[in-house]
Amino acid sequence: MSNLEGQDWVYSEKVKDHFLNPRNFLMGDESRFDYDALGQVGNPICGDQMRMYIKVGHDKKGREIIDDVRWKTYGCASAIASTSALSEICKGRTLDDALKIGAKDIDNYLGNLPKHKFHCSVLGHDALREAISNYRQKSK
């Protein structure tokens, strides 16, 4: 690795960490993860596309929670970092609670994305909402 200093980088230290060491990503074929539902938003033509895969379980009170999560992203550094951050934030939360996660939460978690990158974090939570919605459709 280089001897880059964090403040020299275009993004915050936390964004850099999640970009260089993303959490919960799904490498290769999606059959590698036993998921209950997925949500996809964005378009490669616009420069980014995200897919969230959720595995749903139950907590002690019997509420549905996100037991595990994986994601795939075609996108820029902040798109990758946002999806990685979101996967950490949403894990273990009830579905209702996870639906409340907003772009601002991801932005705060990452220590603020540059303004023109804010839309990348919006895409992430849209993908998660779609995954939850798809899960609920399926289990009806």
Next chain:
Amino acid sequence: MRFTDIARNEWCFKMVYLDNAATVPLLPSVRKAMHETEEKLFANASALHTPGHLAMNKIEECRAVLAELIGAEPNEIIFTSGATESNNTVIRTFEGHQIECSPLEHHSIFEATRVYKGNKLPKLYSYMLYNNETGEKLEFPILDNESFLHSDLTQALGKVEINVNRLGLDYATFSAHKIGGPIGVGALYVRSGVPFKPLLIGGNQEHKRRGGTYNTVGIAGFLAALEYVRDNKTWEIYDESIRKLRDTLANHILAKIPGSSLNTDVRRGRSLPNILNVSFKAAEGESIQLYLDSEGIIVSTGSACAAGDIKPSHVLMAKTGDAEIAHSSIRFSFGLDNTMADVERVMEVLPGVIDRLQKISTIKRS
């Protein structure tokens, strides 16, 4: 000693700098010339006193060297603050007239054309000789006797031999920082007798063609860079050794990285020898750029995200019509102090970066 050694020692010892089409690091002789000028030729070059006159001599020396290098007369050269000003000046000269530019032009021509074009004749054509993103060579349009031709030669200077007469140009744009000179200095070639309207008014400098106190230090740096180009015939070095580096990288990438495709036509005569633009299927450009950056490898991308823009590179869109290709593109641009070790270093890192991005991508690479 390599030109980037000082930055390399400060920041990242293993830096491999491959963004020379954006800016070439200052040549040591340029740095020296600028320091000397700062100390000795500080006076206002427009002044009649001796220190002013000495400063003006330096400026005229630069004018003569550039004129000779491009086959022009010294009085046909106007110094500017850079390529954007040179381009804007030409386009604005034809305010209200028909203006046609190639779809691959720099924004400083594209946007100015949109603002200033009209219906009057004569018509101005603006076609760059080589594109900055792909390195591609453009064909000039065939002109009638009434029309005028401008070419942005920012990328061409120093990379190929230039003769404005043989090229049939009425106007041409040059920039110092693409040949190892300082940022903030450029020049405009204006053939004797063609229409001209100054962009900056309010001073007698440049025979009332460009107002503003002379940037003596910058122009002295430009002079040193031009002398380097002339004395070393840098276009021959680019054509031989730099082309070899570029082509080796292209071959390695195509052979070793699945989903890679060239946006540069590397055949001789089709592109500048130092630029290689490549797209990597399913991997996004800004991510590639920043993963490489974290390993000290410096490149650029045509992805929208990197530029903080909504749309990807208009050049790659015009060339390929495919936004995904544009978003997934990386430009490697070589300079005179790159070596084969740089190519090897890129190939140590790049395949892993692309493989990882392709594996986490929503798009399949094949």
